[in-house]
Amino acid sequence: MSKGETLWIIPDGYIPPQSSGELTSHESVCVLNTSEKDVTVTIHAYFEDREPLMGMETIVPGRRTRHIRTSSLSADGRTIPAGVPYAMEVVCSGPVYVQYSRLDATQAENALMSVMAYPVKGSGSV
Amino acid sequence: MSKGETLWIIPDGYIPPQSSGELTSHESVCVLNTSEKDVTVTIHAYFEDREPLMGMETIVPGRRTRHIRTSSLSADGRTIPAGVPYAMEVVCSGPVYVQYSRLDATQAENALMSVMAYPVKGSGSV
Amino acid sequence: MSKGETLWIIPDGYIPPQSSGELTSHESVCVLNTSEKDVTVTIHAYFEDREPLMGMETIVPGRRTRHIRTSSLSADGRTIPAGVPYAMEVVCSGPVYVQYSRLDATQAENALMSVMAYPVKGSGSV
Amino acid sequence: MSKGETLWIIPDGYIPPQSSGELTSHESVCVLNTSEKDVTVTIHAYFEDREPLMGMETIVPGRRTRHIRTSSLSADGRTIPAGVPYAMEVVCSGPVYVQYSRLDATQAENALMSVMAYPVKGSGSV
Numbered sequence: 001m002s003k004g005e006t007l008w009i010i011p012d013g014y015i016p017p018q019s020s021g022e023l024t025s026h027e028s029v030c031v032l033n034t035s036e037k038d039v040t041v042t043i044h045a046y047f048e049d050r051e052p053l054m055g056m057e058t059i060v061p062g063r064r065t066r067h068i069r070t071s072s073l074s075a076d077g078r079t080i081p082a083g084v085p086y087a088m089e090v091v092c093s094g095p096v097y098v099q100y101s102r103l104d105a106t107q108a109e110n111a112l113m114s115v116m117a118y119p120v121k122g123s124g125s126v
Numbered sequence: 127m128s129k130g131e132t133l134w135i136i137p138d139g140y141i142p143p144q145s146s147g148e149l150t151s152h153e154s155v156c157v158l159n160t161s162e163k164d165v166t167v168t169i170h171a172y173f174e175d176r177e178p179l180m181g182m183e184t185i186v187p188g189r190r191t192r193h194i195r196t197s198s199l200s201a202d203g204r205t206i207p208a209g210v211p212y213a214m215e216v217v218c219s220g221p222v223y224v225q226y227s228r229l230d231a232t233q234a235e236n237a238l239m240s241v242m243a244y245p246v247k248g249s250g251s252v
Numbered sequence: 253m254s255k256g257e258t259l260w261i262i263p264d265g266y267i268p269p270q271s272s273g274e275l276t277s278h279e280s281v282c283v284l285n286t287s288e289k290d291v292t293v294t295i296h297a298y299f300e301d302r303e304p305l306m307g308m309e310t311i312v313p314g315r316r317t318r319h320i321r322t323s324s325l326s327a328d329g330r331t332i333p334a335g336v337p338y339a340m341e342v343v344c345s346g347p348v349y350v351q352y353s354r355l356d357a358t359q360a361e362n363a364l365m366s367v368m369a370y371p372v373k374g375s376g377s378v
Numbered sequence: 379m380s381k382g383e384t385l386w387i388i389p390d391g392y393i394p395p396q397s398s399g400e401l402t403s404h405e406s407v408c409v410l411n412t413s414e415k416d417v418t419v420t421i422h423a424y425f426e427d428r429e430p431l432m433g434m435e436t437i438v439p440g441r442r443t444r445h446i447r448t449s450s451l452s453a454d455g456r457t458i459p460a461g462v463p464y465a466m467e468v469v470c471s472g473p474v475y476v477q478y479s480r481l482d483a484t485q486a487e488n489a490l491m492s493v494m495a496y497p498v499k500g501s502g503s504v
Contacts, residue, residue: 011409032136065213087443156264191339282390317465
């Protein structure tokens, strides 16, 4: 009965390389799984000038949310570099909802942005 | 004739635990009810590491908006804790429109973010 | 051939009552009309505790954009009050695209937020 | 198999004319091309008080993202002026995903905003 989608897109990814002030610059991929079953979330990162970094996996348990820090993701020991523009494809083993937020604390005072990720309709199970 | 939806999703919820400066950190779930009839809005909160907090209710009268502070919500005396990542499911007794905004005043200067909540299409009456 | 919609919703409206620093707090309802014909945009404001303020009109010429300051709107001499939470229904005589942005300069440093307004699909001509 | 759209709309464009602090005010049109083929992205700018500036082209290679600075765009030697409200139509030769973000560094501390561009469904190949 869960109504989410299994493929979500975030074109504007960027891990700010610096922090000052009280908080740390970071991005979160926020996933809500309202179903009873665990969902595997696989993130692929695309870049401007190099091959994609595919297959960074996380589990979101049933009836739970996970606010995934992009800096915590890795695949085969590779991670998303800070200070580099990129984009994300979020592929899920079951239907979920995805929002993307960034806190930029490059300067002492913070800046925030957030978007609902773009849902690919009818993406079905992948 | 009201065209809204009855189920809306907000994956990135967070009540900033601190405020400084002139304004107070807060989140608002902004609901517009353009119909003539009152709508009951029921918010369920999902967490990363504990069971969901279900059934926090508010009324939005006909031809009115309500900008609901998440810190004002409760069910059976339980409230959403500050400083904890969570997600919301917004279930409505009639069709409405929902937007989510956060003011973070952790530092003296403010940061704002806002998203349209994710509408679950064809959610019908619940 | 224009593909926009004629009814757009903005649940979180708020005119910040104060400004400091170099810029002035304001909201903009940004409308793009890619057709050849002028479009009449009629904004209705809904409140938490009073009757709606209906019928604030603006023209957006063909192949033009207008970034409408909400504080400039009026109907029968009535305007949207600052410092009061409200919501907007944007009714258009032809298909357009609508985005909503707010600059909050309550404190010396600025905070920005923006959302695509919520399109009511199949709203047709009104 | 790429599921994006070929026509995306951004009603609120604005290049902040000033910068202070460590970062430079700018806007980015962030495009993700998950297909194997290069896509040509053509941006048309619409204004409040003058004729549109049509036909600013960029290439986004297959399996790459481009975060396009609007100040870098041009057609026939003409560019988008800073400090002027405008809107964008983003026409693509193949299906992609588009997000728009703005960093305003008018004051020493930064303000950020971001929206998913508005997808024109069924826009097909153009």
